[in-house]
Amino acid sequence: MSEPARKSEWFGDATFERVAAQLGEPSQSGLWADVRRRLRSNAAARWSLRWLFALVLVSLLVPLLPLPSPAAMALDKQPKPPVAPWVEPYNERYEPYYGELNAVDTALVGLRRKAFGKKQTGPWLGTDAKGRDTLSRILWGSRTSLLVALFAALTSLTVGVAWGSVAGLASARVDNLMMRTVDVLQSIPTIFLVIFLLSFLNAPRPDGSPSFVSRETVFFLVIGAVSWLSMARVVRGQVLSLRSAAFVEAARSQGASTGWIVRAHIFPNVLPIVLVYLALTLPSVILYEAFLSFLGLGVESPKVSWGVLAADGAEAINPLATFWWLPLGPALAMGATLLALGLLGDALRDALDLRRGER
Amino acid sequence: MSAPLLSVSELTVRFPARGGRTVHAVESVSLTIAQGGTLGLVGESGSGKSTTARAIAGLQAPTAGEVRVDGEPFGPRSAPALRRRVQMVFQDPYSSLDPRRPVGWSVEEPLMLHGVGTAAVRRARALAALDACGLDPRLSLRYPHELSGGQRQRVAIARALVVEPELVVLDEPTSALDVSVRAQVIELLGDLRRRFSIAYLFVSHDLAVVRRVCEQVAVMYLGRIVEHGPREQLFKAPQHPYTRALLASVPTLGRELAPPPLSGDPASPLAPPPGCAFHPRCPHRHEVADERCSLEVPFLREHGTSRVACHLQATPLTPR
Numbered sequence: 001m002s003e004p005a006r007k008s009e010w011f012g013d014a015t016f017e018r019v020a021a022q023l024g025e026p027s028q029s030g031l032w033a034d035v036r037r038r039l040r041s042n043a044a045a046r047w048s049l050r051w052l053f054a055l056v057l058v059s060l061l062v063p064l065l066p067l068p069s070p071a072a073m074a075l076d077k078q079p080k081p082p083v084a085p086w087v088e089p090y091n092e093r094y095e096p097y098y099g100e101l102n103a104v105d106t107a108l109v110g111l112r113r114k115a116f117g118k119k120q121t122g123p124w125l126g127t128d129a130k131g132r133d134t135l136s137r138i139l140w141g142s143r144t145s146l147l148v149a150l151f152a153a154l155t156s157l158t159v160g161v162a163w164g165s166v167a168g169l170a171s172a173r174v175d176n177l178m179m180r181t182v183d184v185l186q187s188i189p190t191i192f193l194v195i196f197l198l199s200f201l202n203a204p205r206p207d208g209s210p211s212f213v214s215r216e217t218v219f220f221l222v223i224g225a226v227s228w229l230s231m232a233r234v235v236r237g238q239v240l241s242l243r244s245a246a247f248v249e250a251a252r253s254q255g256a257s258t259g260w261i262v263r264a265h266i267f268p269n270v271l272p273i274v275l276v277y278l279a280l281t282l283p284s285v286i287l288y289e290a291f292l293s294f295l296g297l298g299v300e301s302p303k304v305s306w307g308v309l310a311a312d313g314a315e316a317i318n319p320l321a322t323f324w325w326l327p328l329g330p331a332l333a334m335g336a337t338l339l340a341l342g343l344l345g346d347a348l349r350d351a352l353d354l355r356r357g358e359r
Numbered sequence: 360m361s362a363p364l365l366s367v368s369e370l371t372v373r374f375p376a377r378g379g380r381t382v383h384a385v386e387s388v389s390l391t392i393a394q395g396g397t398l399g400l401v402g403e404s405g406s407g408k409s410t411t412a413r414a415i416a417g418l419q420a421p422t423a424g425e426v427r428v429d430g431e432p433f434g435p436r437s438a439p440a441l442r443r444r445v446q447m448v449f450q451d452p453y454s455s456l457d458p459r460r461p462v463g464w465s466v467e468e469p470l471m472l473h474g475v476g477t478a479a480v481r482r483a484r485a486l487a488a489l490d491a492c493g494l495d496p497r498l499s500l501r502y503p504h505e506l507s508g509g510q511r512q513r514v515a516i517a518r519a520l521v522v523e524p525e526l527v528v529l530d531e532p533t534s535a536l537d538v539s540v541r542a543q544v545i546e547l548l549g550d551l552r553r554r555f556s557i558a559y560l561f562v563s564h565d566l567a568v569v570r571r572v573c574e575q576v577a578v579m580y581l582g583r584i585v586e587h588g589p590r591e592q593l594f595k596a597p598q599h600p601y602t603r604a605l606l607a608s609v610p611t612l613g614r615e616l617a618p619p620p621l622s623g624d625p626a627s628p629l630a631p632p633p634g635c636a637f638h639p640r641c642p643h644r645h646e647v648a649d650e651r652c653s654l655e656v657p658f659l660r661e662h663g664t665s666r667v668a669c670h671l672q673a674t675p676l677t678p679r
Contacts, residue, residue: 012484014483016490017480246455250518254522264468354502
């Protein structure tokens with residue numbers, strides 16, 4: 001056989017440099033533009049995003065709104081029913097009483113007082129047994145739920161994703177050790193853990209100094225400890241299957257380092273699943289916060305959360321009168337938020353599924 | 360004839376299985392492929408042909424024996440410059456391309472990993488490779504899910520060729536494709552071989568395809584090569600009883616379907632039978648004296664232009 005054309009370049013044809021220049025860069029953004037387009041064409045996803053966006057905006061700016069302060073009480077015998085906004089659009093009984101506020105919120109409240117003075121909205125959603133405005137409490141309470149969701153999202157994204165990827169990439173032995181740790185953490189009954197931590201950390205000190213760990217800190221610690229576990233599982237499973245995928249093997253056979261494999265192949269393929277899973281985990285965390293607060297293990301008065309509001313509603317149950325407005329508002333707000341997150345997760349899964357793209 | 364491009368000697372691959380048992384995937388396989396030569400590796404599922412291919416492509420470290428490329432030891436730990444000379448095309452074009460990368464990127468990736476040229480040079484080469492594989496360069500911006508199975512397999516072939524290998528290991532490259540597309544891909548492989556003088560190791564269970572593509576054919580059964588010879592010899596006058604059964608089991612149009620020549624399933628590679636691995640199913644085992652087939656492993660012996668591993672060889676089969 002004659003010496004083949006091997007040493008010369010097989011694909012050295014210069015015309016293709018022109019073609020390449022004409023075609024332009026293959027961009028990753030093309031894929032994401034597609035996802036955005038598909039997400040936009042989904043009405044449920046559009047409305048979910050609008051709701052979540054509005055909720056975040058309102059909860060951030062709630063000190064600016066001309067609402068009664070959420071902890072300001074009035075001595076009433078029993079909860080007052082809602083008054084329609086056109087009957088009593090506003091009154092002039094605003095009393096600033098918020099408990100502790102951080103610097104930003106204090107500034108916002110100051111602005112509000114300059115802008116609206118003593119004016120505040122009427123009891124559009126009624127008041128509770130202590131005369132506190134329900135609407136204001138729902139909006140202030142959304143902050144707790146969103147904060148918990150944000151915290152859980154961050155732990156999932158950092159600890160959960162990192163733990164899962166390392167377990168998926170490591171040797172079988174390390175993987176086993178890491179995943180058994182997850183199993184152990186997941187099998188801890190968190191309710192007992194919260195009660196244990198609270199009673200342990202809040203025990204009176206011999207020198208009489210106040211306990212330095214608030215309920216909220218304990219609460220966030222526990223949420224942080226559990227919220228990343230399922231994310232770690234999901235990511236690990238995905239990484240394991242990607243690791244043995246033929247395209248990863250093909251790259252490895254060209255001498256690709258683990259860093260390259262992770263950056264070029266594993267990360268782009270794991271990201272969509274992480275996003276979907278995140279959207280589907282957040283509702284359970286929000287529910288969990290409400291549950292703990294309902295039991296009295298969550299945030300402390302005068303702070304408020306949707307779970308606290310549910311507990312208030314439960315307290316007001318009696319055989320003589322119904323106070324339907326107490327549970328209704330928080331239930332609707334929470335239901336809408338959970339539904340929005342669920343629908344968004346669903347829509348994301350559809351939008352990120354490449355095979356379903358051509359419809 | 361120059362020294363062989365690929366020489367495999369006594370290649371053995373075993374995997375640990377549950378209960379302390381061992382899967383004997385490949386046992387003492389030896390073969391060679393010359394520069395620009397083509398070898399077809401056939402056998403039924405579980406015969407170890409894919410594991411052999413993976414070991415030769417350097418994706419699987421052998422338990423024993425060695426693979427040499429151009430005289431140099433070759434394996435998963437070889438230098439990238441050496442590994443570049445052997446490329447693999449996988450069976451399933453769905454899983455062999457990253458679903459979240461444009462296919463042009465996938466073809467370019469080996470060049471990036473080998474640090475070839477500038478970005479512009481790499482892109483031009485990737486496009487040229489796609490073009491050589493019969494794909495419009497505009498398809499390079501598409502994602503795998505937007506292409507058909509045949510187009511995807513062409514992309515996979517382009518990815519293997521873009522680094523200018525001397526040997527391409529094709530692991531059932533057409534078994535996931537439609538029959539019409541299969542013919543096109545086979546034709547493409549032939550064209551590419553003539554154009555670039557590449558050697559192929561072609562793993563398949565499709566005898567018709569192997570007959571069309573490969574000059575040399577090796578038949579595997581339970582991890583061992585039972586017959587190895589030139590295409591004409593092997594297809595016209597098969598020597599090993601298993602090869603004969605394999606050829607007889609190919610259905611032919613216009614001829615009544617013969618009863619299956621073999622009964623039973625191949626033994627498990629977890630517990631290969633003693634002696635000749637094929638003896639429990641062999642219709643001729645009683646023609647060999649002293650129960651030799653169940654006691655002694657037959658080795659490949661020269662037989663005309665072929666090599667056959669069968670005790671019966673001393674008393675050649677009479678063509679039926």
